[in-house]
Every structure is written in structure tokens, then in C-alpha cells.
Amino acid sequence: MTEWVLASRNAGKAREFDAMLAAYGIRVVPAFVGGGVVVPETGRTYLENATAKARFALEQRGQPALADDSGIEVDALSGAPGLYSARYVSDDPWENVEAVLVKLLEVPWPLRTARMRAVVVLACPGGRLYSAEGVIEGRIGMVPRGTHGFGYDPIFVGPDGRTLAEWSTDEKNAVSHRAQALRQLVAQWRAGAGSRGTAGQ
Numbered sequence: 001m002t003e004w005v006l007a008s009r010n011a012g013k014a015r016e017f018d019a020m021l022a023a024y025g026i027r028v029v030p031a032f033v034g035g036g037v038v039v040p041e042t043g044r045t046y047l048e049n050a051t052a053k054a055r056f057a058l059e060q061r062g063q064p065a066l067a068d069d070s071g072i073e074v075d076a077l078s079g080a081p082g083l084y085s086a087r088y089v090s091d092d093p094w095e096n097v098e099a100v101l102v103k104l105l106e107v108p109w110p111l112r113t114a115r116m117r118a119v120v121v122l123a124c125p126g127g128r129l130y131s132a133e134g135v136i137e138g139r140i141g142m143v144p145r146g147t148h149g150f151g152y153d154p155i156f157v158g159p160d161g162r163t164l165a166e167w168s169t170d171e172k173n174a175v176s177h178r179a180q181a182l183r184q185l186v187a188q189w190r191a192g193a194g195s196r197g198t199a200g201q
Contacts, residue, residue: 004122005031007039007057007067012150017066017182020173024186031057031065041069046083046119047131054123062125070118070177072152074100074140076107085152093151097144101155104140112139116156116164118177120185130188134180148172 004021006014006028014030021028039056043049049069057065071085081088081096088096104112115137122130136158144154146165149172153164164172173179 001025001027002064003027003029004064004066005029005057005061007031007053007065016173016178017068019169020179020182021186026186028066031061041083041086043069044083046070046117046133047121049083050119050121051123051129051131054121054129058123058125064125065123066120067123068118068120068178068181070116072100072114072116072156074104074112074114076104076111076113097152097155100140100152101143109139109142112141114138114140114156116152116177118181120178120181122185122189130185132181132184132188134177134182134184136175136177136180 002025004026006017008014008030009032011030014028018028039052041049041053043052046069050067053067053069054065057067069083071082073079073082077100081100085096086093089099090096115135117133117135119131119133124130138156138158141155141157141163144163144165146154146163146167148167148169149165156164158164158167164176167176
């Protein structure tokens with residue numbers, strides 16, 4: 001089985017990626033469990049952030065390194081939190097969720113459109129980079145619902161009227177923004193797209 005390291009200290013995120021990639025014969029393990037430096041997200045795009053993290057993990061571990069950057073883009077907030085979703089008002093996910101809900105208190109349901117966007121990058125020995133993006137459209141709910149997922153999942157209402165936090169793990173791993181991005185990434189990697197579709201372009 002192929003093993004990729006995930007440019008993260010988050011064992012939970014590694015398990016999620018591992019579950020989504022298991023069907024492709026790929027095992028994912030966190031690169032920095034127990035500490036270690038993770039490149040700060042100072043890029044101007046999701047792609048820049050994910051690329052920097054993947055390249056750093058490759059340098060540190062010497063094996064294919066996967067990284068992601070993702071965010072929620074709320075139209076009524078001019079696309080915010082976007083790139084800064086993980087640290088919108090603080091490092092506490094619930095404080096960020098609360099901040100979004102408060103800012104949308106007077107925004108009616110039809111205007112609460114939003115999307116979840118994820119960009120994934122795989123950095124391989126030899127310099128090859130693969131990148132892909134996934135997007136799921138929806139709306140911001142009035143209140144949090146559901147016990148699965150993390151981050152903004154409890155307030156992001158998908159096309160079926162349920163929040164991502166109300167989806168089962170199998171449902172989420174099949175159609176989420178991250179799942180979409182990973183499917184494209186694996187297809188590129190298997191086809192040997194390499195520098196023709198690199199994150200550096």
C-alpha cells in the first residue's frame with residue numbers, strides 16, 4: 001500500500017483523509033504527530049498555503065506529502081471568512097462559527113448562499129506537484145445542527161437540506177469538497193500528470 005504523509009499535526013484530519021483514500025490503496029499518516037513545525041498559512045490563496053505545507057513536509061519526511069487548505073465563502077460577507085476561515089476571529093472553531101452566525105442575523109435564507117472550497121496538493125520526491133480543487137455549494141443555516149464533522153460543518157447546509165455535520169461519514173467522504181479534490185488529485189497522480197498540472201503554474 002502506498003503511504004503519503006499529511007502536512008499536519010492533526011491526527012483526526014489524517015484519519016479523515018486516510019478513510020477517503022483507502023479505496024485507492026493509499027494510507028495517510030500525519031507528518032508532525034507529537035509536535036514539530038508546520039508552515040504558517042501566510043499565502044494569498046488556498047493553493048499557495050497548501051503548496052508551502054506539502055513542500056515543507058516532503059523536505060522533512062522525504063516521502064510523498066499531502067497538504068490541504070480550505071475555507072467557507074459566504075456571499076453575504078463578500079466571500080469571508082474564506083482564506084482565513086480557521087482563524088476568522090480566533091483559533092476556537094466555535095467562536096468562528098458564532099461570529100458568522102451573528103453577522104448573518106438579519107440576512108434572509110435566500111441570501112445566505114455559501115460554498116465550501118478545498119485545495120489539495122501532493123508534493124512528490126523529484127519535484128513533481130499535483131493539485132486539485134473541490135467545491136460544494138450550499139447555505140448558512142440559522143443555527144448549528146449535527147454532531148459529525150468539524151469547523152463550520154454544523155452551519156453549512158448542503159443541497160439536501162442537511163448540514164455537513166448531519167451527514168454520515170460515508171456520505172461526507174463521497175461528495176464533500178475535500179472528497180472531490182482528492183478524487184481529482186489521485187486521478188492526476190495515477191496518470192502521471194506531474195508538472196503539466198503542478199501547483200506552481
